[in-house]
Amino acid sequence: MPEPKQIFEEYYDKLLHKAQDDDMSLGLARSVRxxxxxxxxxxxxxxxxxxLAEEVRRLKEDCVGRMDELVQKATxxxxxxxxxxxxxxxxxxxxxxxxxxxxSGKILVSGKTLTGEEIGLxxxxxxxxxxxxxxxxxxxxxxxxxxxxxxxxxxxxHIRREQVAEILTDLLGKKIPxxxxxxxxxxxxxxxxxxxxxxxxxxxxxxxxADTGTIFLLESEGNIRMSxxxxxxxxxxxxxxxxxxxxxxAFNVAEVVWxxxxxxxxxxxxMISGPSGTADIECTLIHGSSGPLELHVIFLDNGxxxxxxxxxxxxxxxxxxxxxxxxxxxVFELAAGYYGGHGYFGGxxxxxxxYMSGGFxxxxxxxxxxxxxxxxxxxxxxxxxxxxxxxELRHRIVEMARS
Amino acid sequence: MKSTKLYTPPxxxxxxxxxxxxxxxxxxxxxxCASWADGLQLPTKGKTILYTGCxxxxxxxxxPLAEVLKRMKxxxxxxxAFSGLQTVGEKIGVxxxxxxxKVASSESETYNRLLRMAALTLKRLGIxxxxxxxxxxxxxLLYEYGLFDELEEQAKRIVNQFKGAGVTKIxxxxxxxxxxxxxxxxxxxxxxxxxxxxxxxAVAEALKKLGTELSLPEPLTLTxxxxxxLARALKVTxxxxxxxxxxxxxxxREVALNKELTGCCGAPCETIFPELSELVAVKRxxxxxxxxxxxxxxxxxxCHANLSKGVGLTGNxxxxxxxxxxxxxxxxVSNARA
Numbered sequence: 230m231p232e233p234k235q236i237f238e239e240y241y242d243k244l245l246h247k248a249q250d251d252d253m254s255l256g257l258a259r260s261v262r263x264x265x266x267x268x269x270x271x272x273x274x275x276x277x278x279x280x281l282a283e284e285v286r287r288l289k290e291d292c293v294g295r296m297d298e299l300v301q302k303a304t305x306x307x308x309x310x311x312x313x314x315x316x317x318x319x320x321x322x323x324x325x326x327x328x329x330x331x332x333s334g335k336i337l338v339s340g341k342t343l344t345g346e347e348i349g350l351x352x353x354x355x356x357x358x359x360x361x362x363x364x365x366x367x368x369x370x371x372x373x374x375x376x377x378x379x380x381x382x383x384x385x386x387h388i389r390r391e392q393v394a395e396i397l398t399d400l401l402g403k404k405i406p407x408x409x410x411x412x413x414x415x416x417x418x419x420x421x422x423x424x425x426x427x428x429x430x431x432x433x434x435x436x437x438x439a440d441t442g443t444i445f446l447l448e449s450e451g452n453i454r455m456s457x458x459x460x461x462x463x464x465x466x467x468x469x470x471x472x473x474x475x476x477x478x479a480f481n482v483a484e485v486v487w488x489x490x491x492x493x494x495x496x497x498x499x500m501i502s503g504p505s506g507t508a509d510i511e512c513t514l515i516h517g518s519s520g521p522l523e524l525h526v527i528f529l530d531n532g533x534x535x536x537x538x539x540x541x542x543x544x545x546x547x548x549x550x551x552x553x554x555x556x557x558x559x560v561f562e563l564a565a566g567y568y569g570g571h572g573y574f575g576g577x578x579x580x581x582x583x584y585m586s587g588g589f590x591x592x593x594x595x596x597x598x599x600x601x602x603x604x605x606x607x608x609x610x611x612x613x614x615x616x617x618x619x620x621e622l623r624h625r626i627v628e629m630a631r632s
Numbered sequence: 633m634k635s636t637k638l639y640t641p642p643x644x645x646x647x648x649x650x651x652x653x654x655x656x657x658x659x660x661x662x663x664x665c666a667s668w669a670d671g672l673q674l675p676t677k678g679k680t681i682l683y684t685g686c687x688x689x690x691x692x693x694x695x696p697l698a699e700v701l702k703r704m705k706x707x708x709x710x711x712x713a714f715s716g717l718q719t720v721g722e723k724i725g726v727x728x729x730x731x732x733x734k735v736a737s738s739e740s741e742t743y744n745r746l747l748r749m750a751a752l753t754l755k756r757l758g759i760x761x762x763x764x765x766x767x768x769x770x771x772x773l774l775y776e777y778g779l780f781d782e783l784e785e786q787a788k789r790i791v792n793q794f795k796g797a798g799v800t801k802i803x804x805x806x807x808x809x810x811x812x813x814x815x816x817x818x819x820x821x822x823x824x825x826x827x828x829x830x831x832x833x834a835v836a837e838a839l840k841k842l843g844t845e846l847s848l849p850e851p852l853t854l855t856x857x858x859x860x861x862l863a864r865a866l867k868v869t870x871x872x873x874x875x876x877x878x879x880x881x882x883x884x885r886e887v888a889l890n891k892e893l894t895g896c897c898g899a900p901c902e903t904i905f906p907e908l909s910e911l912v913a914v915k916r917x918x919x920x921x922x923x924x925x926x927x928x929x930x931x932x933x934x935c936h937a938n939l940s941k942g943v944g945l946t947g948n949x950x951x952x953x954x955x956x957x958x959x960x961x962x963x964x965v966s967n968a969r970a
Binding site: 232233234236237241244245248249557559560562563589590593597598600601602603604606607616620621622623624625626627629630632 | 905911
């Protein structure tokens with residue numbers, strides 16, 4: 230582990246280097262413009278989303294105060310539905326559980342999971358001698374580039390089509406032209422060859438209902454459906470702050486997430502509550518029908534309970550990862566996810582990094598990058614008051630620098 | 633949570649020591665802070681004060697400080713050498729910068745002139761106010777950095793100073809001080825019971841009462857850069873526009889990202905990540921230039937300085953001004969007519 234000062238310096242060198250990269254700023258400028266237009270259209274067509282977002286904030290505030298109880302409730306529901314449930318206190322615990330389920334020499338396909346990024350899931354699983362494929366187009370691009378994702382919803386928003394063509398040409402050993410439809414078809418064909426060979430499908434979770442144990446997964450590509458339906462075993466990694474009380478609440482959260490993520494209407498919403506099953510013969514339920522034979526749900530704490538106890542910073546747990554804030558951040562506009570830790574980005578990402586993914590050493594320079602300009606709060610569906618939270622986080626850093 | 637000893641940039645130490653010892657982050661002398669008021673014969677005690685917080689006075693020195701920081705990066709040695717001088721009662725900060733860069737006295741004079749205009753505008757508008765002798769800095773930077781203990785100490789010193797001078801109402805010239813007084817102090821100390829009015833709100837109200845239309849010596853196209861803390865923290869977005877609308881020969885052009893969606897000038901990270909600060913400034917300067925206006929007016933000395941730098945780097949011909957000087961000029965014209 231490098232010294233805190235060295236982490237500070239290396240972070241800033243990289244951030245500055247990327248912020249001065251003209252290629253990246255062109256890709257970013259296009260994405261920021263397109264996202265802002267998309268979000269405006271989505272909110273214009275469905276104006277009730279703004280009031281719904283306020284309701285979601287209130288229900289999430291309530292949930293952050295009783296995460297333990299919600300985990301218990303969700304666990305009972307999932308077990309009732311035939312799923313196997315694990316509780317991981319740390320990222321390492323979660324990796325160990327997953328490693329034991331998987332073993333080695335297997336093929337995995339994965340929907341995008343921020344929680345997986347948080348604990349370094351792909352790296353770990355590959356290290357055990359498995360093949361791991363990201364199936365979200367952007368996430369696959371980042372995997373092939375050996376670069377971390379740059380945004381929660383749009384991991385490769387800084388990459389231009391010409392760069393994608395080069396990556397695919399390298400991957401397949403044949404010339405792929407820099408034409409977006411051709412690139413997407415090429416990725417489609419490549420991934421479809423993987424789904425049916427895969428032993429395991431991995432997913433995260435956008436929101437979970439405790440009363441039914443239902444995992445909500447939002448997407449437009451269909452890759453999450455494929456990854457969670459085709460392989461015989463589905464493993465879902467769920468951060469415990471994602472659990473809400475009821476199915477109804479979960480719907481409300483889901484609608485706010487997709488709209489603020491810039492999708493007017495989500496093309497797919499998957500709701501998964503257990504392994505596949507059928508009661509078609511003598512009304513007797515048997516698990517393992519056309520879909521997965523097994524569903525393993527791993528609940529992850531990894532600092533969330535500690536963060537929930539902080540009277541002020543706990544507000545960060547209200548984040549629903551729509552990424553709206555990042556598109557309004559002046560530093561993100563220059564440096565994308567290089568303004569962030571390995572899993573979480575921007576000023577709010579500094580708090581999540583401190584408690585959940587890299588510790589305070591990694592979070593300190595990110596925390597001091599925030600301009601505290603407050604534009605993120607204006608577009609945040611949860612109205613998270615980052616201008617208030619950042620000095621608080623810095624105060625904790627200052628205290629640790631003194632001790 | 634692991635309890636590792638973390639790293640914070642050495643500039644934090646310098647700034648907090650200066651505030652404790654000299655009352656302001658850069659160690660400016662009392663006379664450096666107050667010279668703008670020479671000859672204005674402002675009372676030094678009174679119920680209503682104009683509070684400058686030494687911010688405009690400091691601004692001329694921030695650019696040289698950023699240049700020093702750029703050269704030193706995070707290397708502590710130089711800072712440590714200067715920190716040592718503290719023990720023999722020497723100032724650090726300004727002396728440090730003087731050693732490494734030439735502080736343009738003309739820039740210092742620009743900000744002093746703005747302060748005079750701000751005070752004379754209030755006078756013209758019939759607002760009575762005092763300017764405290766030995767005014768202390770609000771501590772906004774201490775809050776930014778997370779130096780809460782030091783902030784609390786400074787807040788106590790300020791309250792004592794205000795109470796000693798019989799203050800009940802503060803006209804806060806800068807958004808940072810207005811925000812810290814209004815929204816942060818009450819969380820740290822219990823007896824901060826002063827009325828806080830952002831400067832532009834006081835001006836807008838007085839102009840409305842006066843009901844007169846103003847005009848500039850020459851017609852002007854102008855855009856407004858809302859300072860973040862004024863527009864978002866303090867929610868003051870209409871007042872500057874009301875003031876602008878009273879000036880008849882002013883063609884006002886809104887920048888695309890305005891009011892509560894205004895863009896940052898980049899100044900906040902200048903003392904930690906100076907190069908990044910410049911890149912943010914350039915971006916905002918380009919947005920403001922795209923309005924085609926001759927002048928971009930703002931209401932914060934740090935926005936003023938950083939946007940000026942940003943415009944300089946883009947090569948645009950936009951002029952960055954403070955709305956203070958636009959209003960002052962317009963009042964001068966109507967005064968001459970009356």
